[in-house]
Each structure stands twice: as structure tokens, then as C-alpha cells.
Amino acid sequence: MNRGTGNKRISDGIIYGIIACVVIAGIVFGLYTFNQSDKTATPKLIVADSTNVVDSSKTKVPEEFLHQDSVPSRLPIEWDGDNGPWIAYRIIGNTDDLVDRDLKFGDKVWVDDEQSKEAYKVVLARPDVERNSQSTFRLNADLLIEEYRFDKYRMNFSLAPFTTLPSGVKKILMDDQYSDGNSYSLTQNEARSKSSVAFGDFDEDGIQDVAVIVDNNEKQISRLLIFCSNKVTHQPYIAFAENYADKMRIRSFREKAKIYLNTSEFVPAPRDGVILTADDVVLAIVYDTESQKFKTYFQE
Numbered sequence: 001m002n003r004g005t006g007n008k009r010i011s012d013g014i015i016y017g018i019i020a021c022v023v024i025a026g027i028v029f030g031l032y033t034f035n036q037s038d039k040t041a042t043p044k045l046i047v048a049d050s051t052n053v054v055d056s057s058k059t060k061v062p063e064e065f066l067h068q069d070s071v072p073s074r075l076p077i078e079w080d081g082d083n084g085p086w087i088a089y090r091i092i093g094n095t096d097d098l099v100d101r102d103l104k105f106g107d108k109v110w111v112d113d114e115q116s117k118e119a120y121k122v123v124l125a126r127p128d129v130e131r132n133s134q135s136t137f138r139l140n141a142d143l144l145i146e147e148y149r150f151d152k153y154r155m156n157f158s159l160a161p162f163t164t165l166p167s168g169v170k171k172i173l174m175d176d177q178y179s180d181g182n183s184y185s186l187t188q189n190e191a192r193s194k195s196s197v198a199f200g201d202f203d204e205d206g207i208q209d210v211a212v213i214v215d216n217n218e219k220q221i222s223r224l225l226i227f228c229s230n231k232v233t234h235q236p237y238i239a240f241a242e243n244y245a246d247k248m249r250i251r252s253f254r255e256k257a258k259i260y261l262n263t264s265e266f267v268p269a270p271r272d273g274v275i276l277t278a279d280d281v282v283l284a285i286v287y288d289t290e291s292q293k294f295k296t297y298f299q300e
Contacts, residue, residue, distance in 0.1 A: 200272030210266035
């Protein structure tokens with residue numbers, strides 16, 4: 001064998017070996033890079049107050065939720081067209097917890113109905129960019145309503161005095177189980193709305209109550225509803241209802257305010273109450289602890 005030919009074969013073998021090593025290294029690096037990117041492709045949704053972890057690849061959030069004008073600081077999350085268990089709800093309450101989360105009446109949120117309970121809903125929180133996570137939190141179920149039911153709430157409670165009504169009171173008003181046979185509704189006149197709601201501790205149990213006037217515009221009559229709350233559950237209920245053959249206006253007064261209580265002189269009110277006025281009448285309504293009912297007193 002010619003020595004030059006042998007040297008050429010050895011040189012070619014070395015070159016081919018180097019090329020093979022480069023190719024193998026490239027394949028290994030590509031597989032490693034793909035594996036690492038796959039690990040960070042689907043961040044986890046952490047459920048508040050729970051050890052359960054939900055794979056976000058199955059529960060991604062619609063783009064429309066992440067770009068609401070009302071909550072501009074929400075950040076985009078990839079949306080693949082399958083919203084899994086997430087269902088659109090609307091906020092119908094006004095509480096400090098909602099304010100702290102920059103949520104207000106009418107805002108859309110996404111709820112995981114599969115993990116929610118009767119008392120609370122599991123709601124998607126804002127993504128945490130630094131931690132690359134999308135956490136959830138719990139909200140009282142009374143603060144939320146399914147989006148398809150929200151139009152009636154927006155129509156009835158859009159005026160400022162009504163947006164502040166407790167969400168449980170809003171639900172009772174929407175259920176319309178308080179009617180006496182006439183059809184009543186909250187006024188949609190802004191000026192009148194300011195004299196249609198009053199707040200106070202009317203039954204003196206330490207929980208704020210609310211009184212609401214609803215109208216029948218066809219007959220030009222009103223109905224007063226006083227909502228108190230169960231001290232254990234804090235759920236509202238109708239504690240007093242009365243009809244009036246005129247459009248009434250309402251305001252509240254505080255304990256020890258001077259009113260007439262079946263006397264010819266002003267006396268300190270024993271607790272918070274409401275004053276109703278019309279063109280030719282002024283009435284005070286106060287809860288009587290002895291008889292355990294609300295009583296009406298004419299004011300001169």
C-alpha cells in the first residue's frame with residue numbers, strides 16, 4: 001500500500017469523525033433546548049387557600065378578559081380557543097375586597113365553576129409576571145352573577161345610589177318576590193334615585209341595614225322595603241314592606257335625633273330610622289324592640 005494513500009485515508013477519517021461529533025452535539029443541544037422550553041410553556045394556576053394545582057394548558061383564559069378597558073393592567077395570556085372550566089361572570093357588588101382588587105360593579109371576571117362552592121367562587125387573578133404564574137382567589141358568591149343575567153342588573157343598578165346596594169339586596173330586588181300585586185321597579189331618574197335609598201342600623205343589631213323605595217310609574221305610587229340582615233349569616237331579608245298611594249322620598253335619621261313618637265313634642269329617637277315624605281305627609285318609621293316590629297309615626 002502506498003504510504004501517501006494511507007495517510008490520506010487517515011486524514012479523511014479524522015475529518016469525518018469531527019463532522020459526526022459536531023452533528024451529534026447539535027442534535028443533543030436541540031433536544032435539550034426543546035425540553036427546557038416545553039417545561040416553561042404552561043405555567044400553573046395556583047388556587048388560593050388550596051394545595052391543588054391546575055394545569056393551565058387546560059384552563060387558559062380568553063383574550064377578551066385580559067384586555068378589558070375597565071382593568072387595563074391585566075396581562076396577556078395565550079388563548080387556544082378552549083376555556084375549560086372558566087365561565088364569564090360579572091361583579092354586582094361593592095366591597096372593600098373588590099376595591100382592593102381594582103374590581104367594581106359591572107367588571108367581567110372568569111370563574112372556575114368546577115372548583116367553586118355555594119358560598120364562594122374561584123376567580124382568576126391577575127398574572128404575576130415575575131413568577132410567571134396565574135393565581136386565583138375566592139370571592140363571596142353574592143358578589144357575582146353569570147354574564148348572561150347581567151343585563152337586567154346593569155339596567156336597574158347603574159345609577160350611583162343603587163350600585164352601592166349590598167349584592168344580596170340586589171338579588172332580592174331582582175327576584176321580585178316583594179310585590180303586592182303591582183309592578184314596582186327602581187327609578188331610573190338620577191335626581192329621584194338620590195331620595196330612594198337610605199342606610200342605618202334600623203333593628204339595632206350592629207349590622208348596617210338599607211331602606212329602598214320602588215315605584216310604579218303608571219299609578220304614581222311607591223312601596224317601601226326595609227332590608228335587615230341575619231346576624232349569623234349576614235344575608236339580607238325583607239324586614240318591613242309598606243305601600244303608599246303617592247311617590248315617596250326617603251332619608252334616614254340616627255339614634256337620638258329628635259322626632260315625634262305619638263307626642264306633641266320632639267323626643268330622642270330610640271334607634272336609627274327612616275323619614276318618608278310626600279306632598280302632604282311626613283312619616284317616621286322606627287323599629288320597636290318590645291313588639292318586635294316596625295312602627296309608623298306621623299310627623300307634624
